[in-house]
Amino acid sequence: MKIIGLDVGSKTIGVAVSDALGWTAQGLTTIHWNELDLHSADDELKKIIDEHDIGKAIIGLPKNMNGTIGERGEASQRFAEHFGETFQLPYVLWDERLTTAAAERVLLEADMSRKKRKKVIDKMAAVFILQGYLDQK
Secondary structure (H helix, E strand, C coil), X not given: CEEXXXXXXXXXXXXXXXXXXXXXXXXXXXXXXXXXXXXXXXHHHHHHHHHCCEEEEEEEECECCCCCECHHHHHHHHHHXXXXXXXXXXEEEEECCCHHHHHHHHHHHCCCCHHHHHHHXXXXXXXXXHHHHHHHC
């Protein structure tokens, strides 16, 4: 069983998938969606879930630095509930504080241009979210 990692933003969802043994996370894609229509990413997510035999989801939960849940965190919680109901898969909300910053740092160190970073930052953040969960297991 593979695990999917999701970095949910207002316009994009970064997607990462684990290997079959659950040791490593690989960035897969970035899905463009409309946060006001929770169903707008369902078709693409369904394809990924079926193609990769996904059995569980790790969904990033952006918390404020003091640990409280703000507007973005509430949006991620709504998405997670929708995801669980739609795909009938268990999910874990994973504290994603600083994952985007860490992904940005890695891409900067790789000397990637701003334009290219923008295209992959969400996918990289999903890798950090999923790998954090896998390392904790």
